[in-house]
Amino acid sequence: MLKSARKTEKDPEGRMPLAEHLRELRNRLVKSLAAIVVATVITAFFYKDIIEFFTDPILAAVGCDYSFAELAKDTSETKCARIVQNGLLSPFTLALTVALSSGVVLATPVWLYQLWAFVAPGLHRHEKKYGLAFVAAGFPLFVMGAYFAYWSLPKMASVMLEFAIIGSDNQLPLDDLLQLIMRMILVFGLSFELPLLLVMLNFGGVLTGARMAGWWRGMILGITLFAAIATPSTDPISMLALAGPIWVLYFAATAVSLLNDRRRARRDAAGPADDEASELDLTPEDIGEIEPVPAAPALPEQATRDRVNGYDDVT
Structure with a gap:
């Protein structure tokens, strides 16, 4: 009963007190964070597959297919790279970072909807239409830019490895490599x-x-x-x-x-829409037809300066 009464009391234009705005913002944030946590837990079971998805194309372009001892004996102009991890805690922190980043991306539809549901009630009808169109166009553009980054990274790695010494083994820390990949995906995606x-x-x-x-x-x-x-x-x-x-x-x-x-x-030229207020034109059509405003009548003169019960003639 309380929930239904609260819904019926909402203003049709989305206006509400500040306390209601803060309460709704809190609920939207809680739902968004809950979706991110659930998505992070799910992606934690597949973080190795996610890492391989991003690193396999680079290793296919510049990876070493044999051991370092065989590489040292090789006299050809072979240039390759091998992924390494430094430190005992590095695999654990890397798993958390990959799971959290993937959870935020996987929960994007949920927290984007919560953001839209918080902002939409205060928008006009045409503003809602444009907002949905921008969100619908922004996500494919970002995905397109991310794909171009994913496609060009192996070619970038091959070019960069050309500066290495012939016959050397280039060690690629996995943390730095993933940071480079994420940075390139963000740069390409945002530029689009x-x-x-x-x-x-x-x-x-x-x-x-x-x-x-x-x-x-x-x-x-x-x-x-x-x-x-x-x-x-x-x-x-x-x-x-x-x-x-x-x-x-x-x-x-x-x-x-x-x-x-x-x-x-x-x-x-056609005029304002149904949900928009028209602009008021306060300019007079013909200034010459404006009637002058009469002056205010003067107060009567004081007949005597004597006061009766503290009041004079005027008051």
């Missing part, structure tokens, strides 16, 4: 969100499509420099693997922004 950010600024009225179209030379140069700095290797393949898709996404975001500018112009 740049066009979405530009579209969001355009839909928010901060940036116009015409201005974005005028920036194309500087954006191509900036994206190329960013790709050259973000990729650890010096080969052009890895740089183009990051810069090329962002170029395409930038021009796609420019096209979407130009279309949105035209749609906004037609919407402004």
Whole structure:
């Protein structure tokens, strides 16, 4: 009964007291953390498979297929790498880190929904539609960038290993290798969100499509420099693997922004939506027809300065 009464008392526009906002925020955070904990426990049983999934392509490109003694006797120009772990606690801490990171990723639909459920009641109808569209487009873009990072990492490793001494065995600490992989996935994934950010600024009225179209030379140069700095290797393949898709996404975001500018112009000409308040025009139509405001009548003069019971004639 109390829950149903509380639901019926909610404002249709999502307004509620500060205490209710804090209580709802607490409930959303608890549900998000619970989902992350459950996902972390599940992924803890498969952390070795997760590590192999990220490291196997690199080992396939630069891994050593024979022992260090045989490697020392080899006179060919063989360059390879071997993964190692340092310290007694390193395997345990690595398992916790991989399980927690994988749990956060696996629970993404839950905590994203909780965030949306907390913010959505205060949005207009068109803002909710745009918010869902941005979330639906942001996740595939991040996955696309992460895939490009996963695809280019073995090629980066092969290029970087070319700087090693011939016949040496390159030891790759597993902690450092996984940090490099995660960093590259985050950099590639977040960089693919740049066009979405530009579209969001355009839909928010901060940036116009015409201005974005005028920036194309500087954006191509900036994206190329960013790709050259973000990729650890010096080969052009890895740089183009990051810069090329962002170029395409930038021009796609420019096209979407130009279309949105035209749609906004037609919407402004048609008037506000049903759930929006129209702007009040307080400017008079004809200033010459404004009637002057009469002056306030003057108070009567004091007939005498004598007071009766403490009051004069006026009061």
